Amino acid sequence: MQPTSVRFDHQARRALADAELQRALSAIRTGWQPARARAAAALPEFDALRDLARDLKDHVLAHLDLYLEAFEAAATAVGARVHWARDAAEAREIVLGLCEAYGARSVTKSKSMVAEEIGLAEALEGRGISRVETDLGEYIIQLAHEPPSHLIGPAVHFTKERIAKLFAEHHGGPELTQAEALVAEARRVLRQKYFEAEVGITGANFLVAETGSVITVTNEGNAELTQGLPRHHIVVTGIEKLVPTMEDAFTFLRILARSATGQEFSAYTTVITGPKRAEDLDGPETLDIVLVDNGRSALHAGRFREILRCIRCGACMNHCPVYLAIGGHAYGWTYVGPMGAVLTPQFVGLEQAWKLPEASTFCGRCEEVCPVRIPLPRLMRFWREEAWRRRLPPAVQRSGLRIWAFLATRPRLYRLAARLGSGILAILSRGRGRLRWLPGASGWTAARDFPAPEGGTFFSRYQRGRR
Amino acid sequence: MSEAARTTILARLAAALGRDPASERRRKEEIAARLAVPTPNLIPARAQVSGEERIELFLRMARAVQTDVERLAHLSDVATATTRFLRFHNLPQRLVAVPDPLLDRAGFDRQPLMRLRRGTANVEDAVGLTIAEAGVAETGTLVLMSSPLRPTLVAFLPETLIVVLPIEDVVGAYEEAWQRIRARGGPSRSVNFITGPSRTGDIGQQITLGAHGPKRLLVLLVERLDRT
Numbered sequence: 001m002q003p004t005s006v007r008f009d010h011q012a013r014r015a016l017a018d019a020e021l022q023r024a025l026s027a028i029r030t031g032w033q034p035a036r037a038r039a040a041a042a043l044p045e046f047d048a049l050r051d052l053a054r055d056l057k058d059h060v061l062a063h064l065d066l067y068l069e070a071f072e073a074a075a076t077a078v079g080a081r082v083h084w085a086r087d088a089a090e091a092r093e094i095v096l097g098l099c100e101a102y103g104a105r106s107v108t109k110s111k112s113m114v115a116e117e118i119g120l121a122e123a124l125e126g127r128g129i130s131r132v133e134t135d136l137g138e139y140i141i142q143l144a145h146e147p148p149s150h151l152i153g154p155a156v157h158f159t160k161e162r163i164a165k166l167f168a169e170h171h172g173g174p175e176l177t178q179a180e181a182l183v184a185e186a187r188r189v190l191r192q193k194y195f196e197a198e199v200g201i202t203g204a205n206f207l208v209a210e211t212g213s214v215i216t217v218t219n220e221g222n223a224e225l226t227q228g229l230p231r232h233h234i235v236v237t238g239i240e241k242l243v244p245t246m247e248d249a250f251t252f253l254r255i256l257a258r259s260a261t262g263q264e265f266s267a268y269t270t271v272i273t274g275p276k277r278a279e280d281l282d283g284p285e286t287l288d289i290v291l292v293d294n295g296r297s298a299l300h301a302g303r304f305r306e307i308l309r310c311i312r313c314g315a316c317m318n319h320c321p322v323y324l325a326i327g328g329h330a331y332g333w334t335y336v337g338p339m340g341a342v343l344t345p346q347f348v349g350l351e352q353a354w355k356l357p358e359a360s361t362f363c364g365r366c367e368e369v370c371p372v373r374i375p376l377p378r379l380m381r382f383w384r385e386e387a388w389r390r391r392l393p394p395a396v397q398r399s400g401l402r403i404w405a406f407l408a409t410r411p412r413l414y415r416l417a418a419r420l421g422s423g424i425l426a427i428l429s430r431g432r433g434r435l436r437w438l439p440g441a442s443g444w445t446a447a448r449d450f451p452a453p454e455g456g457t458f459f460s461r462y463q464r465g466r467r
Numbered sequence: 468m469s470e471a472a473r474t475t476i477l478a479r480l481a482a483a484l485g486r487d488p489a490s491e492r493r494r495k496e497e498i499a500a501r502l503a504v505p506t507p508n509l510i511p512a513r514a515q516v517s518g519e520e521r522i523e524l525f526l527r528m529a530r531a532v533q534t535d536v537e538r539l540a541h542l543s544d545v546a547t548a549t550t551r552f553l554r555f556h557n558l559p560q561r562l563v564a565v566p567d568p569l570l571d572r573a574g575f576d577r578q579p580l581m582r583l584r585r586g587t588a589n590v591e592d593a594v595g596l597t598i599a600e601a602g603v604a605e606t607g608t609l610v611l612m613s614s615p616l617r618p619t620l621v622a623f624l625p626e627t628l629i630v631v632l633p634i635e636d637v638v639g640a641y642e643e644a645w646q647r648i649r650a651r652g653g654p655s656r657s658v659n660f661i662t663g664p665s666r667t668g669d670i671g672q673q674i675t676l677g678a679h680g681p682k683r684l685l686v687l688l689v690e691r692l693d694r695t
Binding site for chain 1 (some may be wrong): 495532586618623651
C-alpha cells in the first residue's frame with residue numbers, strides 16, 4: 001500500500017468531518033474500552049502477567065538470534081520449510097515464488113498485518129493470482145478496496161448499514177438489516193472459496209522456538225480453515241514473534257484477548273507444528289514459514305527496540321483520544337494509532353511519516369493499557385527529536401519552538417514574557433474569561449474558546465503560595 | 468537468496484546486541500537449557516483448583532462463552548444426548564464423527580435413525596462429533612489434538628459441533644493440558660484451544676456467532692468411560 005502519511009493533517013480533518021466514521025468510532029468507547037477494563041479487573045494477576053510478558057519479550061529480543069535459529073531447527077525437524085526475507089520485496093518474491101511452484105491460481109488469506117505491511121495483496125494480484133480475505137473484517141475492506149483501519153478490527157470504521165449496502169452490491173440480493181444475516185451470507189460466500197484455493201496464507205501471533213510451532217489467534221475460526229483446507233500453507237510473519245516455549249506463549253495469551261476485546265480468551269488459539277503427518281486425514285501437505293525482517297533489525301539496533309515487544313492487540317488505539325477522533329485511515333499506512341505512530345516512520349521513512357508522532361497529546365493512556373508496557377509516548381518523542389534534527393517540521397513550527405526554547409532556558413526573561421503574555425491575553429478577553437479568537441491559533445479557537453489567563457502566572461502564584 | 472538473507476538478518480541482530488565472543492558459549496548454553504526444561508510462569512490462582520470446584524469452574528466459564536455443557540454418567544449416553552440436542556435445534560439426525568474407536572462405545576448402535584459417518588468433515592456435513600484431549604477450567608476451553616483418529620476439520624467445517632470430554636481430562640490451567648501433550652510425545656500437527664462457538668464482532672462491533680467455525684458448541688462431559 002502506498003503510504004499517504006505525509007497528508008496526515010488533511011486526512012485527519014476529513015475524518016473529523018465524516019459523520020458515519022464518527023458514529024463507527026464511538027462504538028469503541030462503549031465496546032472494547034470498558035470490556036478491557038472489566039477483563040483486567042476480573043483477573044487479579046493481570047498486571048503481574050503484563051510485567052512478566054514485558055520481561056519475557058525483552059529476554060527474547062536480547063537473544064533473538066539464538067531463538068530464531070532454535071525455531072528454524074525445530075520447525076525444519078517437523079517438516080516445515082523456513083524462509084528468510086530481509087525486506088518487503090524479498091518477502092513478496094518468496095511468497096509469489098512458492099505460489100507459482102505450487103501452481104496456485106487462487107489463495108485464501110487470513111488476517112496478517114505483516115502481509116499488509118509488505119503489500120502482499122497487490123503483489124498476488126499483479127501475478128494474476130486471485131486472493132480472498134477470510135477474516136470477515138478483511139473481506140469487507142477487500143470488497144470496498146480499502147486498507148485496514150485497526151489492528152484487530154480492520155473494518156471497524158464500517159457501520160452495519162454500510163456493510164449491508166456493500167454486500168448487496170457484491171453478492172446481489174436485498175440489503176440485509178440483521179448482523180446475523182450478514183454474517184451468514186459472508187459465511188456462505190467464503191465457504192466455497194476455501195475449497196477452491198490451492199494455497200492458504202496466514203500470519204502468526206507467536207512462534208514457539210522450542211517446538212517450531214506457529215500460533216494463530218482468531219475468533220472466527222477462519223485461520224483454521226485457511227490453513228486446513230488447501231494443499232499448501234504459507235505463514236508470513238515478523239522475526240520478533242518468537243517466544244521460547246508454550247509455557248511462555250500462555251503468559252502472552254492470557255493478556256492478549258483481555259487487552260484486545262476484553263475476552264477471557266479468544267475463541268480459537270491454534271498451535272500448528274509442521275505440515276500434515278503421514279497418517280493424518282486432513283491438513284496441508286506443505287508448510288512454509290517466511291520470517292520477515294523489513295526494518296525490524298534496525299528497530300532492534302536502536303532506541304526503538306521496545307516497540308518490538310508489541311503483540312498487536314490494539315489496546316493503545318482503543319484508548320487513544322487522537323485515534324478515537326480520526327480513526328485509522330488518517331494515519332496513511334498499515335499500522336495506526338500510537339503503535340503505528342512509532343512503527344510507520346521506520347517502515348515508510350520519517351520524511352513521509354514525521355507528522356504521526358506529532359499527533360499525540362502524550363496523555364499516556366496508550367502506555368497505561370499496553371499489555372507489554374511499551375513506553376509509546378517516549379518512543380514517539382524520540383521520533384520528534386529525530387524529525388527536529390532533520391529539520392522536517394515547517395519553519396513556523398520550528399521558529400516558534402526555537403523562541404520558546406530561547407525563553408525557557410532564560411528564567412528571568414521567561415517570567416517576564418509569561419507576565420506580559422498573560423496580561424495581554426487578559427486584556428484581550430475583556431473580562432469575559434475566554435477568547436474567541438487568538439492570533440496564530442485559529443486551529444484551536446475555530447472549534448472552542450481559549451480560556452483567558454487570570455490571577456497572574458503560575459510562577460508568581462507559586463511564589464506567593466510559598467511565602 | 469534466502470541463505471544470504473538469513474546470514475544478513477542474524478548478523479544484524481548479533482551486531483546490535485554487541486556479542487562478546489568470550490561469553491558467547493555460556494549464552495548459548497543458557498538458552499539451550501531454558502528450551503530444554505520448559506517451566507510454567509505465573510498461573511492465576513483461579514486456575515489452581517481441583518475436584519468438583521474445578522469442574523464447576525469449567526462449566527461456568529464454558530457457559531459464559533455460549534458453550535452448552537451436559538454432564539453424562541456414561542460414555543454410552545453420548546448418542547442419546549446427541550440425538551436430543553439435534554432434535555432440540557431442529558437439525559437432521561446425521562453427523563460426521565472422528566474415527567476414534569472410543570466412539571464405538573458411545574451408544575450409536577442403539578440409535579438406528581442416526582446416520583453416522585466416520586472420517587473427516589467435508590462441506591456437506593452439518594454436525595461434527597469429536598473428542599477433546601483436555602478441558603481447561605480457567606476459561607472453559609477445549610483442547611483438541613489432531614491425529615489420524617481425530618482429524619481437525621470435524622471441529623471447524625460443520626455448523627454444529629459436539630465434543631466429548633472425559634471428566635478426568637478437565638485440568639485447571641493451559642499449562643497442565645500442554646504437559647499432557649508433552650507427555651504424549653509433543654504436539655501433533657494441529658492443537659486447537661477452543662473457547663466457545665465461532666464469533667465475530669466485525670459487523671458493527673456486535674458479537675455474532677458462527678462466523679466461519681461452528682455456530683453451536685455442545686460439550687458432553689462424560690463421568691465414566693466404561694472401560695470394562
